[in-house]
Amino acid sequence: MNAAFELAVDPETWRLFGVSNQSLIIGFFISALVGVVSGILISRFKWLERALDPWLDFLLVIPIAMIMPFVILTMGFSLTSRCLIVCLFTFPIIVINTRAGLRQVSTELIDMAQVFGANERNIWTKILVKSAAPMIWSGLRAGLARAISGMVLSELLLVSVGIGSLFQLFQGEFNPEKTFGLVALLIAESLFLLKALALLERRTIPWFYADRDK
Amino acid sequence: MIKISNAHKTFVKPATRKTPERKVEVLNGIDLDIQENEFITIVGPSGCGKTTLLRAIAGLVKLDSGSIVAAGETVAGPSPDRAMVFQSFALMPWANVIRNVAFGLEIRGVDKEEREQTARDLIKTVGLAGFENSLPSELSGGMKQRVGLARALAVNPRILLMDEPFGGLDEQTKRLMQEELLRLWEAQRKTVVFVTHSLDEAILLADRCILMAARPGRITEVLDIPLGRPRTREAERTSTYIDLKEKIWDHLRTAQIQELAEKAN
Amino acid sequence: MSIVGGLALFDLAARISKQPFIPEMSDVFVRIFELLTDQDVLSDFNRSLQNLFLGFTISVVFGILIGVLCGRYDTVERTLRPYLNLMLTSPSILFVPIYFAIFGISRWAIIVLIIDYSVFFLIVSVTTAVQSVSKETVEMASVFGATEKQTLRLIYLPSAMPVIFTALRVTVGRAVKGMINGELFIAVVGIGARSQSFARQLDMVGVFALAIIVVCIALLLGAFLNVFDKRVNSWAPQARASK
Numbered sequence: 169m170n171a172a173f174e175l176a177v178d179p180e181t182w183r184l185f186g187v188s189n190q191s192l193i194i195g196f197f198i199s200a201l202v203g204v205v206s207g208i209l210i211s212r213f214k215w216l217e218r219a220l221d222p223w224l225d226f227l228l229v230i231p232i233a234m235i236m237p238f239v240i241l242t243m244g245f246s247l248t249s250r251c252l253i254v255c256l257f258t259f260p261i262i263v264i265n266t267r268a269g270l271r272q273v274s275t276e277l278i279d280m281a282q283v284f285g286a287n288e289r290n291i292w293t294k295i296l297v298k299s300a301a302p303m304i305w306s307g308l309r310a311g312l313a314r315a316i317s318g319m320v321l322s323e324l325l326l327v328s329v330g331i332g333s334l335f336q337l338f339q340g341e342f343n344p345e346k347t348f349g350l351v352a353l354l355i356a357e358s359l360f361l362l363k364a365l366a367l368l369e370r371r372t373i374p375w376f377y378a379d380r381d382k
Numbered sequence: 383m384i385k386i387s388n389a390h391k392t393f394v395k396p397a398t399r400k401t402p403e404r405k406v407e408v409l410n411g412i413d414l415d416i417q418e419n420e421f422i423t424i425v426g427p428s429g430c431g432k433t434t435l436l437r438a439i440a441g442l443v444k445l446d447s448g449s450i451v452a453a454g455e456t457v458a459g460p461s462p463d464r465a466m467v468f469q470s471f472a473l474m475p476w477a478n479v480i481r482n483v484a485f486g487l488e489i490r491g492v493d494k495e496e497r498e499q500t501a502r503d504l505i506k507t508v509g510l511a512g513f514e515n516s517l518p519s520e521l522s523g524g525m526k527q528r529v530g531l532a533r534a535l536a537v538n539p540r541i542l543l544m545d546e547p548f549g550g551l552d553e554q555t556k557r558l559m560q561e562e563l564l565r566l567w568e569a570q571r572k573t574v575v576f577v578t579h580s581l582d583e584a585i586l587l588a589d590r591c592i593l594m595a596a597r598p599g600r601i602t603e604v605l606d607i608p609l610g611r612p613r614t615r616e617a618e619r620t621s622t623y624i625d626l627k628e629k630i631w632d633h634l635r636t637a638q639i640q641e642l643a644e645k646a647n
Numbered sequence: 648m649s650i651v652g653g654l655a656l657f658d659l660a661a662r663i664s665k666q667p668f669i670p671e672m673s674d675v676f677v678r679i680f681e682l683l684t685d686q687d688v689l690s691d692f693n694r695s696l697q698n699l700f701l702g703f704t705i706s707v708v709f710g711i712l713i714g715v716l717c718g719r720y721d722t723v724e725r726t727l728r729p730y731l732n733l734m735l736t737s738p739s740i741l742f743v744p745i746y747f748a749i750f751g752i753s754r755w756a757i758i759v760l761i762i763d764y765s766v767f768f769l770i771v772s773v774t775t776a777v778q779s780v781s782k783e784t785v786e787m788a789s790v791f792g793a794t795e796k797q798t799l800r801l802i803y804l805p806s807a808m809p810v811i812f813t814a815l816r817v818t819v820g821r822a823v824k825g826m827i828n829g830e831l832f833i834a835v836v837g838i839g840a841r842s843q844s845f846a847r848q849l850d851m852v853g854v855f856a857l858a859i860i861v862v863c864i865a866l867l868l869g870a871f872l873n874v875f876d877k878r879v880n881s882w883a884p885q886a887r888a889s890k
Contacts, residue, residue: 229820229865231827234839234858237846279442280472282460284486284537294489298476317738324743324832325843335744344748351745355737362736375476378517 181334185357188330191247192319195254199315200308203259207266207304208297217267227260233321240326250322257318258311265307269300302376305369312365316358383573384416384439384541389448391434391599408434409445410598419571423588425578425630427637431599432577433545439575440466440543453540462486465539469546471526473518479505480514482529486537497536504532509562524555531566544576548583560586561615568612581634585609585626586617593633596641602633678856688841695826695837696864698754702761703822710766710818711811714773715803724774734767739825743832757829757837764825765818772814776807809883812876816869823865 210217236253243249273296281295323332331350338346370377391409395401408431416422424432437443439450441460450457452464465486473482480501481488487497505514508528518526527547534542548556560583567574567587578584584591585607593603605626609617617623682688717724742763750756780803788802830839838857845853 226862230858230862231824233828233831234842234854234861237843238851238854241849241851274470274472276468276470276472277474279460280466280468281485281489282442283440283462283464283466284533285460285462285489290489295474298474301476313736313738317740320738320740321828321831324740347744347748351741354741355733358737358741359733373476375517375519378519 181353184330184334185353186330188319188323188332189357191250191254191322192315194247195251195318196258196312196315198251199255199258199262199311202255203262203307203311204266204304206259207263207270207307208292210263210267211270211296212292224260224264227256228264232256232318233325236322236326245326245329250319253322254315254318257321258315261314262304262307262311265310266300266304269303269307270296272303273299301373305373309362309365309369312362313358316361320354383418383420383453384414384575385451386412386414386416386435386439387449387451388413389435389438389450390446391431391438391443392446407598409438410600412448412599412601414592414601414604416573416575418573421567421571421574421576421587421589422592423576423578423584423590424592424594425581425584425634426594427596427634427641429599429641430594430596430637432594434599435594436543436545436575436577439541440464462490462537463539464541464543465534465537466543466545467527467530467534467547469549471518471523471530471550473526473529475518478515478517479510479521479529482518483532483536485533490537500536501532504536505529507535507566508532522555523551524559527551527559528562531563535566535570540573542572542574544574546577546579549579556580556583563587564613581627581630582618584630585623586613586615591626591630593630595633595637605629674852675855675859678852679859682853682856682860691837691841694754695830695839698757698837699761699822699826702758702825703765703819705758706762706765706769706818706822707815709762710769711773714770714811715777715799715807717770717774718777718780718807719799719803727770731767731771734763735771739764740828743829746829747833752833756833757826760829760833761822761825764821764828768821769814769818772817773807773811776810776814777803779810780806809876809880812872812880816872816876819868819872820865823861823868827861 206220210220232253235256239249239253239256243252277295277299278291281291286294320331323330324335326332331354334350335347338344338350389409389412390407393406393408395404395406397403406429408429410431412431412435424435426432434443438445439452439457441457441464457464474485477485480498483501483504484492484497487500492500502514505511508531510525510528510532513521513525518529521529530547548559551559564587576583576587588607589611591605591607592601593605594600595602607626609620609622713723713727717727739760743760746756746759746763750759784806785798785802788798793801826837827839827842830837831843832839838861842854842857845851845857
């Protein structure tokens, strides 16, 4: 644990964290945006769903870690390629959850909206997306966990520009304590990020948790 | 007010591993005239087409042949003029009571202050004053249905369609809601089509009661309910009521027994 | 249909772009056959699958055991909850360096990682499954004089089985992920290790071929579980495929 503190007060650590996290944050945001929009488009246009469905399942099951080198080799070591890797990890689960969320909207609710005069646009904005919100958020949370995995994996296996370089250093020094300390910091960071997302979720869809608090 | 002419609707049940594809004739030549300000109940066994008929009037189901003319216009799709109250309430769980009640007005484009005021008035009318900002998850079944009712009334429809609205409520709440509905209807006599499983509801609420049977879905009888208006629970103790109830039960009992026999085969 | 279409497109893109690292699909398929008939590669598979089997079995045994205990006894669940939460929410990959530091380059590092990926998820799933067993059925059993052991064996276990099997299917996927990730980082032999060596040799066709094989393994294991599930849980209404 001392190692963790030592690392935490070292500004160099923070700089490296910053470098690694760039790809995490950017990659996650892009995946979230594109993922949710894709989920919506897939639900709206059946032909699109039929075309993309097998690829989604494929991306979800395949250990992206194995294909990572391929990305680096075609695109080189850059922020873009690292972000792309994070996106590969994150994107599928967000799309799948968005689609699932839209699918489980109760038909009664849609009937109701039609009876009261809603056109298709109304139904999408006022009913479908709002109904699907809890599942979309669940996908975002899972996506963030995967994004973190992706970031860490790419650091450990490929591009050691950020914390990966620290790991290599500590390995070279045969210093397990420092390694543990670094991992502890990383765990703390991931818990922090996930908690932050959860809080954001709570503020966006308070209604979903209202009865659980009683 | 509503004229149903020779309505036909067939559903195709897709084949499963154990059964072949089946065609179910859910509506077989339904003819019915409903007068303005009339309260009609439709009762019958499961599968007799009563809900399908209601949804056809609503415009949520398209007939295979025949037509429905409501308030002078042929029904081609759903409309707030034929507002509906749903069995599972169909409330938006993310919106509070006011927003739910004002939903139809919001779609119509009524501006916020006006629609909230209308909503508040109706919330009071249905007896939910004080719960304006509550979420559906905080309400009981009976309260949720009051919201459903308020929402339907908010758009001032000429026709009110009710799909087993009290089916999901316990007996006591159900009885309360029936009395509430009678009271509300006395104040504003809209044309109502009310589908139910309950024999009591079928008689207590109605001016006329439509009996339907299944396979194929059809109207077997139309009963007049000469129990006078304004209607109160006192009516349940008259001999007319008892006779009517027995008549309806006879009809339903035969249908239930038939259905069990068919399922066993 | 679209898989073929997509692959064809990919192949076309590969041929057109002449990028050295985008493999041509026809090459990949040829390679898959070559790999599956190569003795060295097969011994890699053997090794990896042994680890997988060990890790998975240990996870299943402990997962179901602890899960049932947590589901049945509230105090157990409350004590373990913070640890389960911690292990579940922090991405398992973060533990790779730790296991590596503890176990070095040995199969146990990988097996422990597989367990890390699998067991915590399984415990929580089993707990939920047990908790959702109908209280009325349990009460019924006690009215008929069933002992604790009997209730666990005759009521809880069968009731929870369908949900547990679904959880097992997901766990298989997680275990495979754990195996691969572990091997990529730690191992010298095994599928992951071979993939890494291909990558270092810039043999992208090999990497792709291996990746596809891994996916197939995961799908096969899942399908196997499916069959087993249907036989054990034939009483439960099967959820219709949600397509």
